[in-house]
């Protein structure tokens with residue numbers, strides 16, 4: 001099978017949406033034009049495991065324009081847009097293996113199909129391909145020159161592998177680029193997470209108590225946008241600095257069990273496990289809505305919820321009602337998977353423009369530099385980060401000042417002080 005998608009008849013609808021996203025991804029489009037001319041990825045086999053969305057499709061087009069031979073699979077069983085997967089196969093010639101709602105077995109079969117492509121480069125969102133190659137297909141390591149990683153959770157996993165001496169090739173942590181996490185994690189997750197909650201539930205946020213677990217880049221974005229819509233935001237954190245920042249930003253901060261008692265809507269974005277656990281379920285008020293926008297579906301202890309509930313039913317698409325022994329109802333969105341991708345469309349194109357510009361330029365960087373790099377996790381080169389920021393500003397029509405020679409000298413000297 002050279003692809004596995006839901007229905008190729010969806011391809012035209014997918015193409016139209018891919019083009020719509022492309023119109024709001026000018027930085028990536030300008031890289032694509034250059035790649036078309038220069039072919040920096042000529043003949044390089046890439047196995048990409050990313051959310052199969054319109055924005056990812058435009059990244060695939062860019063890599064292909066650069067000459068890459070790509071196979072794409074999903075980085076989450078629920079995030080695939082089936083029309084986009086169909087269009088990638090039918091209109092853009094990208095071998096794609098992903099179907100929205102695929103079971104865990106199919107999810108890993110699709111990852112294995114991407115690995116069977118014998119990649120020279122991996123492109124991950126959550127490190128599933130890297131992890132699987134190292135654990136199950138070590139023979140595939142031989143041809144690999146390097147890889148890239150998109151998200152915080154993946155970078156944490158890779159850093160742990162590198163620390164153990166287990167990581168066998170160099171990987172650029174795209175997430176660590178400022179033009180990625182400052183914008184994608186904050187503004188992208190902020191907007192699209194609320195979009196997911198609203199599309200799934202159609203609940204009014206104004207006047208509601210909305211709890212955010214994790215005040216990292218994603219959590220800050222979610223809290224900021226929820227507050228802007230009139231929600232009373234409560235933040236739960238484990239890091240005193242982040243908690244203090246949340247207090248100074250004007251939010252109430254409290255332990256999760258206390259937050260449970262007042263929460264109407266709860267969003268976890270920590271990258272941690274069992275952030276909403278038994279004690280919180282017990283303290284929750286009737287009708288609380290819970291969901292996750294961190295990478296894996298482990299932030300909510302769903303197994304316990306299923307076990308402890310006296311009844312479970314789907315009350316709306318991707319909204320499950322759990323009736324607990326005390327009679328209270330808890331509503332879980334998207335089976336605890338990324339709510340912004342499962343219930344909405346993921347981050348808007350304009351912010352993915354920068355994230356995927358990083359992916360494209362880091363793939364080119366890997367082709368040129370991999371031979372010099374030891375196995376390990378590397379930051380995005382600062383020149384790439386700055387060039388993307390400058391390009392993005394230009395596409396937004398924003399001009400900025402330049403340092404004068406006097407200012408440049410002053411800022412790089414230590415001799416001048418109070419005058």
Ligand SMILES: NC(=O)c1ccc[n+]([C@@H]2O[C@H](COP(=O)([O-])OP(=O)(O)OC[C@H]3O[C@@H](n4cnc5c(N)ncnc54)[C@H](O)[C@@H]3O)[C@@H](O)[C@H]2O)c1
Pocket residue numbers: 151152153154181184185189213214215216217218219236237238239242269270271272275293294295296338340347
């Ligand atoms: N939904 C999306 O589209 C999307 C986009 C980008 C990143 N992510 C994922 O979101 C998660 C967070 O990413 P980030 O960039 O904000 O990371 P981050 O490291 O900036 O922030 C995570 C925060 O969670 C806090 N935390 C950890 N355990 C906690 C607990 N038990 N209770 C409360 N707080 C806790 C940490 O102290 C930290 O401040 C990661 O899993 C990342 O992969 C999702």
